[in-house]
Amino acid sequence: MRILLVKMSSMGDVFHTFPALTDAQQAIPGLVVDWIVEESFAEIPAWHPVVDRVLPINLRQWRKQPFAKHTRQAAKVFFEQVNQQDYDLVIDAQGLLKSAWVTQKIATPKDQKVGLDWASAREKLASVFYGQKISVATDQHAITRLRELFAKALNYPMPSTPICYGLNHQAWLPLAQVNHQRYIVCLHGTTWATKYWPEDYWQALISKLNQQGYQVILPWGNAEEQARSQRLAAGLTEQQAWCPTEPLKLNDMARLLKHATAVVSVDTGLSHVAAALDVPLVVLYRVTDPKRVGALGQKVTHLCSPLAPNYIKKFQPGQEQASLEGLGVEDVICAITDFVEVKRH
The missing domain is CATH 3.40.50.2000 (Glycogen Phosphorylase B;)
Incomplete structure:
Protein backbone atom coordinates (compact mmCIF):
# COMPACT_ATOMS: atom_id res chain seq x y z
CA MET A 1 0.00 0.00 0.00
CA ASN A 155 -8.47 1.02 9.56
CA TYR A 156 -6.39 -0.36 12.41
CA PRO A 157 -7.01 -0.12 16.18
CA MET A 158 -5.72 3.00 17.88
CA PRO A 159 -2.54 1.82 19.67
CA SER A 160 -2.34 2.18 23.44
CA THR A 161 1.46 1.97 23.40
CA PRO A 162 3.68 4.94 24.33
CA ILE A 163 4.64 7.24 21.46
CA CYS A 164 7.53 6.03 19.31
CA TYR A 165 9.02 8.37 16.71
CA GLY A 166 10.78 5.46 14.98
CA LEU A 167 13.50 7.51 13.32
CA ASN A 168 16.65 6.19 11.62
CA HIS A 169 19.06 7.90 14.01
CA GLN A 170 20.91 5.10 15.77
CA ALA A 171 23.80 5.10 13.28
CA TRP A 172 24.21 8.88 13.11
CA LEU A 173 27.79 9.92 13.84
CA PRO A 174 28.70 12.85 16.11
CA LEU A 175 29.18 16.25 14.50
CA ALA A 176 32.84 16.58 13.47
CA GLN A 177 33.17 20.14 14.80
CA VAL A 178 32.41 19.02 18.37
CA ASN A 179 35.36 17.29 20.02
CA HIS A 180 34.17 17.51 23.63
CA GLN A 181 32.80 14.22 24.95
CA ARG A 182 30.27 15.83 27.28
CA TYR A 183 28.28 18.78 26.02
CA ILE A 184 24.89 20.38 26.59
CA VAL A 185 23.04 22.22 23.83
CA CYS A 186 21.22 25.43 24.72
CA LEU A 187 18.46 26.41 22.27
CA HIS A 188 17.66 30.05 22.99
CA GLY A 189 16.09 31.21 19.70
CA THR A 190 12.32 31.43 19.28
CA THR A 191 9.63 33.42 17.50
CA TRP A 192 8.01 35.51 20.26
CA ALA A 193 9.96 37.92 22.48
CA THR A 194 7.82 36.73 25.42
CA LYS A 195 9.13 33.17 25.00
CA TYR A 196 12.78 34.15 25.50
CA TRP A 197 14.68 33.16 28.62
CA PRO A 198 16.70 36.16 29.89
CA GLU A 199 20.35 36.24 28.87
CA ASP A 200 21.56 36.58 32.45
CA TYR A 201 19.74 33.31 33.22
CA TRP A 202 21.50 31.60 30.32
CA GLN A 203 24.87 33.00 31.47
CA ALA A 204 24.33 31.70 34.99
CA LEU A 205 23.33 28.27 33.66
CA ILE A 206 26.38 28.11 31.38
CA SER A 207 28.63 28.95 34.33
CA LYS A 208 27.15 26.16 36.46
CA LEU A 209 27.46 23.63 33.63
CA ASN A 210 31.07 24.66 32.98
CA GLN A 211 31.86 24.09 36.66
CA GLN A 212 30.76 20.48 36.20
CA GLY A 213 32.99 19.99 33.14
CA TYR A 214 30.35 20.38 30.43
CA GLN A 215 30.89 22.27 27.22
CA VAL A 216 27.86 24.33 26.19
CA ILE A 217 26.90 24.52 22.51
CA LEU A 218 25.00 27.60 21.32
CA PRO A 219 23.63 26.99 17.80
CA TRP A 220 21.78 29.72 15.89
CA GLY A 221 19.70 30.14 12.75
CA ASN A 222 19.65 33.87 11.96
CA ALA A 223 21.65 37.04 12.63
CA GLU A 224 19.76 37.91 15.82
CA GLU A 225 20.32 34.45 17.28
CA GLN A 226 23.97 34.50 16.21
CA ALA A 227 24.52 37.78 18.06
CA ARG A 228 22.90 36.32 21.18
CA SER A 229 25.04 33.17 20.98
CA GLN A 230 28.15 35.30 20.65
CA ARG A 231 27.18 37.41 23.67
CA LEU A 232 26.57 34.29 25.76
CA ALA A 233 29.94 32.84 24.72
CA ALA A 234 31.85 36.10 25.22
CA GLY A 235 34.87 35.73 27.50
CA LEU A 236 34.67 31.94 27.52
CA THR A 237 36.99 29.44 25.86
CA GLU A 238 35.67 27.19 23.10
CA GLN A 239 35.85 24.29 25.54
CA GLN A 240 33.42 26.18 27.78
CA ALA A 241 31.02 27.48 25.12
CA TRP A 242 31.07 26.95 21.37
CA CYS A 243 29.17 29.17 18.97
CA PRO A 244 29.22 27.78 15.38
CA THR A 245 30.54 30.16 12.72
CA GLU A 246 27.74 29.13 10.33
CA PRO A 247 24.11 28.07 10.84
CA LEU A 248 23.86 24.29 10.95
CA LYS A 249 21.82 22.39 8.39
CA LEU A 250 18.96 20.36 9.84
CA ASN A 251 20.80 17.06 9.41
CA ASP A 252 23.85 18.46 11.22
CA MET A 253 21.67 19.99 13.92
CA ALA A 254 20.04 16.61 14.48
CA ARG A 255 23.45 14.94 14.85
CA LEU A 256 24.49 17.65 17.31
CA LEU A 257 21.36 17.11 19.40
CA LYS A 258 21.49 13.30 19.26
CA HIS A 259 24.92 13.07 20.88
CA ALA A 260 24.32 15.78 23.50
CA THR A 261 24.35 14.87 27.17
CA ALA A 262 21.24 17.03 27.49
CA VAL A 263 19.40 19.88 25.79
CA VAL A 264 17.87 22.97 27.38
CA SER A 265 15.40 24.78 25.14
CA VAL A 266 12.80 27.50 25.04
CA ASP A 267 9.56 26.74 23.19
CA THR A 268 10.89 26.36 19.65
CA GLY A 269 10.72 23.90 16.77
CA LEU A 270 14.10 22.36 17.52
CA SER A 271 12.85 21.14 20.90
CA HIS A 272 10.70 18.63 18.99
CA VAL A 273 13.82 17.36 17.20
CA ALA A 274 15.54 16.66 20.52
CA ALA A 275 12.40 14.97 21.88
CA ALA A 276 12.19 12.69 18.83
CA LEU A 277 15.85 11.72 19.20
CA ASP A 278 15.28 10.58 22.81
CA VAL A 279 17.74 13.11 24.23
CA PRO A 280 17.34 14.33 27.83
CA LEU A 281 15.50 17.60 27.27
CA VAL A 282 14.24 20.44 29.45
CA VAL A 283 11.82 22.82 27.72
CA LEU A 284 10.94 26.20 29.22
CA TYR A 285 7.33 27.23 28.63
CA ARG A 286 7.14 30.83 29.74
CA VAL A 287 3.93 31.94 27.99
CA THR A 288 2.81 28.87 26.02
CA ASP A 289 1.08 25.66 27.11
CA PRO A 290 2.69 22.29 26.21
CA LYS A 291 -0.52 20.31 26.76
CA ARG A 292 -1.60 20.48 23.12
CA VAL A 293 1.56 20.99 21.06
CA GLY A 294 4.52 20.70 23.44
CA ALA A 295 7.57 18.52 22.85
CA LEU A 296 6.88 14.96 24.02
CA GLY A 297 9.24 12.06 24.64
CA GLN A 298 10.48 9.58 27.22
CA LYS A 299 13.17 11.99 28.46
CA VAL A 300 11.36 15.32 28.19
CA THR A 301 10.69 17.61 31.15
CA HIS A 302 8.40 20.64 30.85
CA LEU A 303 9.00 23.65 33.09
CA CYS A 304 5.93 25.89 32.93
CA SER A 305 5.33 29.30 34.46
CA PRO A 306 1.91 30.13 35.96
CA LEU A 307 1.25 32.20 32.82
CA ALA A 308 2.07 29.39 30.37
CA PRO A 309 -1.57 28.70 29.39
CA ASN A 310 -2.15 32.36 28.46
CA TYR A 311 -0.22 32.57 25.15
CA ILE A 312 0.98 36.10 25.84
CA LYS A 313 2.64 37.91 22.93
CA LYS A 314 2.99 41.23 24.75
CA PHE A 315 3.45 41.58 28.48
CA GLN A 316 1.13 43.70 30.59
CA PRO A 317 2.45 45.31 33.80
CA GLY A 318 3.46 42.64 36.30
CA GLN A 319 3.39 39.75 33.85
CA GLU A 320 7.04 39.71 32.79
CA GLN A 321 8.41 38.65 36.17
CA ALA A 322 5.49 36.32 36.87
CA SER A 323 6.21 34.52 33.59
CA LEU A 324 9.61 33.47 34.95
CA GLU A 325 8.24 31.84 38.10
CA GLY A 326 9.35 28.22 38.17
CA LEU A 327 11.85 28.82 35.34
CA GLY A 328 14.92 29.78 37.36
CA VAL A 329 18.41 28.44 36.79
CA GLU A 330 18.13 26.14 39.80
CA ASP A 331 14.84 24.80 38.41
CA VAL A 332 16.63 23.84 35.19
CA ILE A 333 19.51 22.21 37.05
CA CYS A 334 17.07 20.18 39.13
CA ALA A 335 15.18 19.10 36.01
CA ILE A 336 18.23 17.64 34.28
CA THR A 337 19.77 16.04 37.39
CA ASP A 338 17.87 12.81 36.80
CA PHE A 339 19.57 12.40 33.42
CA VAL A 340 23.05 13.87 33.89
CA GLU A 341 25.31 14.21 36.86
CA VAL A 342 25.04 17.92 37.40
CA LYS A 343 25.30 18.98 41.03
CA ARG A 344 23.72 22.15 42.30
CA HIS A 345 25.96 24.78 43.83
Whole structure:
Protein backbone atom coordinates (compact mmCIF):
# COMPACT_ATOMS: atom_id res chain seq x y z
CA MET A 1 0.00 0.00 0.00
CA ARG A 2 1.31 3.43 -0.95
CA ILE A 3 -0.15 6.58 0.56
CA LEU A 4 0.56 10.27 0.08
CA LEU A 5 0.86 12.38 3.23
CA VAL A 6 0.24 16.12 3.15
CA LYS A 7 1.84 17.72 6.22
CA MET A 8 3.85 20.74 5.18
CA SER A 9 4.75 22.79 8.26
CA SER A 10 5.73 23.83 10.88
CA MET A 11 8.76 21.95 12.23
CA GLY A 12 6.86 20.89 15.35
CA ASP A 13 3.90 19.73 13.25
CA VAL A 14 6.20 17.63 11.08
CA PHE A 15 7.71 15.89 14.11
CA HIS A 16 4.29 15.36 15.67
CA THR A 17 3.46 13.15 12.67
CA PHE A 18 6.24 10.59 13.15
CA PRO A 19 4.56 8.51 15.91
CA ALA A 20 1.49 8.08 13.68
CA LEU A 21 3.75 6.88 10.86
CA THR A 22 5.38 4.39 13.22
CA ASP A 23 1.95 3.07 14.25
CA ALA A 24 0.91 2.69 10.61
CA GLN A 25 4.15 0.98 9.64
CA GLN A 26 3.68 -1.60 12.39
CA ALA A 27 0.00 -2.18 11.55
CA ILE A 28 0.30 -2.42 7.75
CA PRO A 29 3.11 -4.61 6.36
CA GLY A 30 4.61 -3.23 3.19
CA LEU A 31 3.29 0.30 3.73
CA VAL A 32 5.09 2.99 1.73
CA VAL A 33 4.59 6.72 2.34
CA ASP A 34 5.39 9.70 0.13
CA TRP A 35 5.34 13.05 1.93
CA ILE A 36 4.60 16.58 0.71
CA VAL A 37 6.44 18.99 3.01
CA GLU A 38 7.59 22.60 2.89
CA GLU A 39 10.94 22.98 1.16
CA SER A 40 12.62 24.34 4.31
CA PHE A 41 11.86 21.06 6.14
CA ALA A 42 12.64 18.69 3.25
CA GLU A 43 15.52 16.99 5.09
CA ILE A 44 13.27 15.75 7.89
CA PRO A 45 10.73 13.21 6.51
CA ALA A 46 13.44 10.89 5.18
CA TRP A 47 14.55 10.27 8.76
CA HIS A 48 11.63 7.83 9.07
CA PRO A 49 12.11 4.41 7.41
CA VAL A 50 8.53 4.17 6.05
CA VAL A 51 8.99 7.33 3.93
CA ASP A 52 10.04 6.68 0.34
CA ARG A 53 9.74 9.94 -1.62
CA VAL A 54 9.99 13.40 -0.07
CA LEU A 55 8.17 15.97 -2.22
CA PRO A 56 9.31 19.48 -1.24
CA ILE A 57 6.75 22.21 -1.94
CA ASN A 58 7.44 25.93 -1.91
CA LEU A 59 3.91 26.92 -0.93
CA ARG A 60 5.00 29.74 1.37
CA GLN A 61 6.63 31.51 -1.57
CA TRP A 62 3.76 30.71 -3.94
CA ARG A 63 1.27 32.34 -1.58
CA LYS A 64 3.22 35.61 -1.67
CA GLN A 65 2.63 35.94 -5.43
CA PRO A 66 -0.18 33.49 -6.21
CA PHE A 67 -1.00 34.87 -9.67
CA ALA A 68 2.54 35.46 -10.92
CA LYS A 69 3.55 33.49 -14.01
CA HIS A 70 6.53 31.88 -12.29
CA THR A 71 4.30 30.74 -9.42
CA ARG A 72 1.77 29.15 -11.71
CA GLN A 73 4.52 27.43 -13.67
CA ALA A 74 6.24 26.11 -10.53
CA ALA A 75 2.92 24.76 -9.21
CA LYS A 76 2.17 23.09 -12.54
CA VAL A 77 5.54 21.34 -12.59
CA PHE A 78 5.22 20.27 -8.95
CA PHE A 79 1.79 18.67 -9.30
CA GLU A 80 2.73 16.99 -12.58
CA GLN A 81 5.61 15.35 -10.73
CA VAL A 82 3.41 14.25 -7.82
CA ASN A 83 0.70 12.89 -10.10
CA GLN A 84 3.09 10.58 -11.92
CA GLN A 85 2.56 8.22 -8.97
CA ASP A 86 -0.73 6.48 -8.16
CA TYR A 87 -1.81 6.40 -4.51
CA ASP A 88 -4.16 4.15 -2.60
CA LEU A 89 -4.93 6.99 -0.22
CA VAL A 90 -4.08 10.66 0.30
CA ILE A 91 -4.10 11.85 3.92
CA ASP A 92 -4.22 15.56 4.71
CA ALA A 93 -2.84 15.56 8.24
CA GLN A 94 -2.90 19.33 8.57
CA GLY A 95 -6.56 20.30 8.27
CA LEU A 96 -5.97 23.77 6.84
CA LEU A 97 -7.29 25.39 3.68
CA LYS A 98 -3.79 25.52 2.22
CA SER A 99 -3.26 21.77 2.78
CA ALA A 100 -6.76 21.02 1.49
CA TRP A 101 -5.94 22.99 -1.68
CA VAL A 102 -2.83 20.85 -2.18
CA THR A 103 -4.84 17.69 -1.52
CA GLN A 104 -7.49 18.53 -4.12
CA LYS A 105 -4.75 19.02 -6.74
CA ILE A 106 -3.74 15.36 -6.42
CA ALA A 107 -5.19 13.19 -9.21
CA THR A 108 -6.35 10.47 -6.79
CA PRO A 109 -10.19 10.16 -6.72
CA LYS A 110 -11.90 12.21 -4.01
CA ASP A 111 -13.21 9.16 -2.17
CA GLN A 112 -9.57 8.19 -1.54
CA LYS A 113 -8.73 11.56 0.03
CA VAL A 114 -8.89 11.62 3.82
CA GLY A 115 -8.91 14.48 6.28
CA LEU A 116 -10.45 15.82 9.46
CA ASP A 117 -14.19 16.46 9.53
CA TRP A 118 -15.87 19.84 10.07
CA ALA A 119 -15.76 19.62 13.86
CA SER A 120 -12.15 18.38 14.02
CA ALA A 121 -10.28 20.49 11.43
CA ARG A 122 -8.54 23.67 12.54
CA GLU A 123 -9.98 25.44 9.49
CA LYS A 124 -13.40 23.85 9.12
CA LEU A 125 -13.90 24.56 5.40
CA ALA A 126 -10.94 22.31 4.65
CA SER A 127 -13.17 19.30 5.32
CA VAL A 128 -15.16 20.04 2.15
CA PHE A 129 -12.27 18.78 0.04
CA TYR A 130 -12.12 15.26 1.51
CA GLY A 131 -14.10 12.22 0.43
CA GLN A 132 -13.49 10.55 3.80
CA LYS A 133 -13.96 12.83 6.81
CA ILE A 134 -12.51 11.66 10.12
CA SER A 135 -13.69 12.75 13.56
CA VAL A 136 -10.88 13.28 16.05
CA ALA A 137 -11.31 14.81 19.50
CA THR A 138 -9.78 18.27 19.69
CA ASP A 139 -8.92 18.24 23.41
CA GLN A 140 -5.83 16.05 22.92
CA HIS A 141 -2.17 16.60 22.20
CA ALA A 142 -1.43 16.95 18.48
CA ILE A 143 0.53 13.68 18.49
CA THR A 144 -2.47 11.76 19.86
CA ARG A 145 -4.78 13.43 17.34
CA LEU A 146 -2.55 12.36 14.46
CA ARG A 147 -2.24 8.81 15.77
CA GLU A 148 -6.04 8.63 15.92
CA LEU A 149 -6.43 10.15 12.44
CA PHE A 150 -4.07 7.58 10.89
CA ALA A 151 -5.65 4.66 12.76
CA LYS A 152 -9.12 5.57 11.53
CA ALA A 153 -7.98 6.44 8.00
CA LEU A 154 -6.04 3.19 7.59
CA ASN A 155 -8.47 1.02 9.56
CA TYR A 156 -6.39 -0.36 12.41
CA PRO A 157 -7.01 -0.12 16.18
CA MET A 158 -5.72 3.00 17.88
CA PRO A 159 -2.54 1.82 19.67
CA SER A 160 -2.34 2.18 23.44
CA THR A 161 1.46 1.97 23.40
CA PRO A 162 3.68 4.94 24.33
CA ILE A 163 4.64 7.24 21.46
CA CYS A 164 7.53 6.03 19.31
CA TYR A 165 9.02 8.37 16.71
CA GLY A 166 10.78 5.46 14.98
CA LEU A 167 13.50 7.51 13.32
CA ASN A 168 16.65 6.19 11.62
CA HIS A 169 19.06 7.90 14.01
CA GLN A 170 20.91 5.10 15.77
CA ALA A 171 23.80 5.10 13.28
CA TRP A 172 24.21 8.88 13.11
CA LEU A 173 27.79 9.92 13.84
CA PRO A 174 28.70 12.85 16.11
CA LEU A 175 29.18 16.25 14.50
CA ALA A 176 32.84 16.58 13.47
CA GLN A 177 33.17 20.14 14.80
CA VAL A 178 32.41 19.02 18.37
CA ASN A 179 35.36 17.29 20.02
CA HIS A 180 34.17 17.51 23.63
CA GLN A 181 32.80 14.22 24.95
CA ARG A 182 30.27 15.83 27.28
CA TYR A 183 28.28 18.78 26.02
CA ILE A 184 24.89 20.38 26.59
CA VAL A 185 23.04 22.22 23.83
CA CYS A 186 21.22 25.43 24.72
CA LEU A 187 18.46 26.41 22.27
CA HIS A 188 17.66 30.05 22.99
CA GLY A 189 16.09 31.21 19.70
CA THR A 190 12.32 31.43 19.28
CA THR A 191 9.63 33.42 17.50
CA TRP A 192 8.01 35.51 20.26
CA ALA A 193 9.96 37.92 22.48
CA THR A 194 7.82 36.73 25.42
CA LYS A 195 9.13 33.17 25.00
CA TYR A 196 12.78 34.15 25.50
CA TRP A 197 14.68 33.16 28.62
CA PRO A 198 16.70 36.16 29.89
CA GLU A 199 20.35 36.24 28.87
CA ASP A 200 21.56 36.58 32.45
CA TYR A 201 19.74 33.31 33.22
CA TRP A 202 21.50 31.60 30.32
CA GLN A 203 24.87 33.00 31.47
CA ALA A 204 24.33 31.70 34.99
CA LEU A 205 23.33 28.27 33.66
CA ILE A 206 26.38 28.11 31.38
CA SER A 207 28.63 28.95 34.33
CA LYS A 208 27.15 26.16 36.46
CA LEU A 209 27.46 23.63 33.63
CA ASN A 210 31.07 24.66 32.98
CA GLN A 211 31.86 24.09 36.66
CA GLN A 212 30.76 20.48 36.20
CA GLY A 213 32.99 19.99 33.14
CA TYR A 214 30.35 20.38 30.43
CA GLN A 215 30.89 22.27 27.22
CA VAL A 216 27.86 24.33 26.19
CA ILE A 217 26.90 24.52 22.51
CA LEU A 218 25.00 27.60 21.32
CA PRO A 219 23.63 26.99 17.80
CA TRP A 220 21.78 29.72 15.89
CA GLY A 221 19.70 30.14 12.75
CA ASN A 222 19.65 33.87 11.96
CA ALA A 223 21.65 37.04 12.63
CA GLU A 224 19.76 37.91 15.82
CA GLU A 225 20.32 34.45 17.28
CA GLN A 226 23.97 34.50 16.21
CA ALA A 227 24.52 37.78 18.06
CA ARG A 228 22.90 36.32 21.18
CA SER A 229 25.04 33.17 20.98
CA GLN A 230 28.15 35.30 20.65
CA ARG A 231 27.18 37.41 23.67
CA LEU A 232 26.57 34.29 25.76
CA ALA A 233 29.94 32.84 24.72
CA ALA A 234 31.85 36.10 25.22
CA GLY A 235 34.87 35.73 27.50
CA LEU A 236 34.67 31.94 27.52
CA THR A 237 36.99 29.44 25.86
CA GLU A 238 35.67 27.19 23.10
CA GLN A 239 35.85 24.29 25.54
CA GLN A 240 33.42 26.18 27.78
CA ALA A 241 31.02 27.48 25.12
CA TRP A 242 31.07 26.95 21.37
CA CYS A 243 29.17 29.17 18.97
CA PRO A 244 29.22 27.78 15.38
CA THR A 245 30.54 30.16 12.72
CA GLU A 246 27.74 29.13 10.33
CA PRO A 247 24.11 28.07 10.84
CA LEU A 248 23.86 24.29 10.95
CA LYS A 249 21.82 22.39 8.39
CA LEU A 250 18.96 20.36 9.84
CA ASN A 251 20.80 17.06 9.41
CA ASP A 252 23.85 18.46 11.22
CA MET A 253 21.67 19.99 13.92
CA ALA A 254 20.04 16.61 14.48
CA ARG A 255 23.45 14.94 14.85
CA LEU A 256 24.49 17.65 17.31
CA LEU A 257 21.36 17.11 19.40
CA LYS A 258 21.49 13.30 19.26
CA HIS A 259 24.92 13.07 20.88
CA ALA A 260 24.32 15.78 23.50
CA THR A 261 24.35 14.87 27.17
CA ALA A 262 21.24 17.03 27.49
CA VAL A 263 19.40 19.88 25.79
CA VAL A 264 17.87 22.97 27.38
CA SER A 265 15.40 24.78 25.14
CA VAL A 266 12.80 27.50 25.04
CA ASP A 267 9.56 26.74 23.19
CA THR A 268 10.89 26.36 19.65
CA GLY A 269 10.72 23.90 16.77
CA LEU A 270 14.10 22.36 17.52
CA SER A 271 12.85 21.14 20.90
CA HIS A 272 10.70 18.63 18.99
CA VAL A 273 13.82 17.36 17.20
CA ALA A 274 15.54 16.66 20.52
CA ALA A 275 12.40 14.97 21.88
CA ALA A 276 12.19 12.69 18.83
CA LEU A 277 15.85 11.72 19.20
CA ASP A 278 15.28 10.58 22.81
CA VAL A 279 17.74 13.11 24.23
CA PRO A 280 17.34 14.33 27.83
CA LEU A 281 15.50 17.60 27.27
CA VAL A 282 14.24 20.44 29.45
CA VAL A 283 11.82 22.82 27.72
CA LEU A 284 10.94 26.20 29.22
CA TYR A 285 7.33 27.23 28.63
CA ARG A 286 7.14 30.83 29.74
CA VAL A 287 3.93 31.94 27.99
CA THR A 288 2.81 28.87 26.02
CA ASP A 289 1.08 25.66 27.11
CA PRO A 290 2.69 22.29 26.21
CA LYS A 291 -0.52 20.31 26.76
CA ARG A 292 -1.60 20.48 23.12
CA VAL A 293 1.56 20.99 21.06
CA GLY A 294 4.52 20.70 23.44
CA ALA A 295 7.57 18.52 22.85
CA LEU A 296 6.88 14.96 24.02
CA GLY A 297 9.24 12.06 24.64
CA GLN A 298 10.48 9.58 27.22
CA LYS A 299 13.17 11.99 28.46
CA VAL A 300 11.36 15.32 28.19
CA THR A 301 10.69 17.61 31.15
CA HIS A 302 8.40 20.64 30.85
CA LEU A 303 9.00 23.65 33.09
CA CYS A 304 5.93 25.89 32.93
CA SER A 305 5.33 29.30 34.46
CA PRO A 306 1.91 30.13 35.96
CA LEU A 307 1.25 32.20 32.82
CA ALA A 308 2.07 29.39 30.37
CA PRO A 309 -1.57 28.70 29.39
CA ASN A 310 -2.15 32.36 28.46
CA TYR A 311 -0.22 32.57 25.15
CA ILE A 312 0.98 36.10 25.84
CA LYS A 313 2.64 37.91 22.93
CA LYS A 314 2.99 41.23 24.75
CA PHE A 315 3.45 41.58 28.48
CA GLN A 316 1.13 43.70 30.59
CA PRO A 317 2.45 45.31 33.80
CA GLY A 318 3.46 42.64 36.30
CA GLN A 319 3.39 39.75 33.85
CA GLU A 320 7.04 39.71 32.79
CA GLN A 321 8.41 38.65 36.17
CA ALA A 322 5.49 36.32 36.87
CA SER A 323 6.21 34.52 33.59
CA LEU A 324 9.61 33.47 34.95
CA GLU A 325 8.24 31.84 38.10
CA GLY A 326 9.35 28.22 38.17
CA LEU A 327 11.85 28.82 35.34
CA GLY A 328 14.92 29.78 37.36
CA VAL A 329 18.41 28.44 36.79
CA GLU A 330 18.13 26.14 39.80
CA ASP A 331 14.84 24.80 38.41
CA VAL A 332 16.63 23.84 35.19
CA ILE A 333 19.51 22.21 37.05
CA CYS A 334 17.07 20.18 39.13
CA ALA A 335 15.18 19.10 36.01
CA ILE A 336 18.23 17.64 34.28
CA THR A 337 19.77 16.04 37.39
CA ASP A 338 17.87 12.81 36.80
CA PHE A 339 19.57 12.40 33.42
CA VAL A 340 23.05 13.87 33.89
CA GLU A 341 25.31 14.21 36.86
CA VAL A 342 25.04 17.92 37.40
CA LYS A 343 25.30 18.98 41.03
CA ARG A 344 23.72 22.15 42.30
CA HIS A 345 25.96 24.78 43.83
